Amino acid sequence: MEIYCSQLGMLIGFSYCMSMNDGLPCRNSIDCWKERLDIVAFLKAKYSDAELKKVFGSLPKTRLDRIMEMIREV
Numbered sequence: 001m002e003i004y005c006s007q008l009g010m011l012i013g014f015s016y017c018m019s020m021n022d023g024l025p026c027r028n029s030i031d032c033w034k035e036r037l038d039i040v041a042f043l044k045a046k047y048s049d050a051e052l053k054k055v056f057g058s059l060p061k062t063r064l065d066r067i068m069e070m071i072r073e074v
């Protein structure tokens with residue numbers, strides 16, 4: 001699967017989005033991929049809570065809370 005990355009200005013593959021952050025997913029991955037697959041379930045199945053916190057932990061509190069809530073609900 002490919003997607004247009006607004007940060008890079010080009011088409012990139014899903015595998016890039018899942019590994020571009022020191023081997024972990026891009027912090028924008030939920031927003032970018034949520035319309036195309038169950039990205040929250042994918043992230044939860046593939047990464048530990050610690051890894052997900054590392055990826056999304058630096059987001060502003062309200063957005064982080066929303067994402068962690070989505071992950072907990074899956």
Ligand code: SF4
Binds near residue numbers: 004006008016030
């Ligand atoms: S998840 Fe990150 S790398 Fe992938 S398309 Fe979105 S902004 Fe670009």
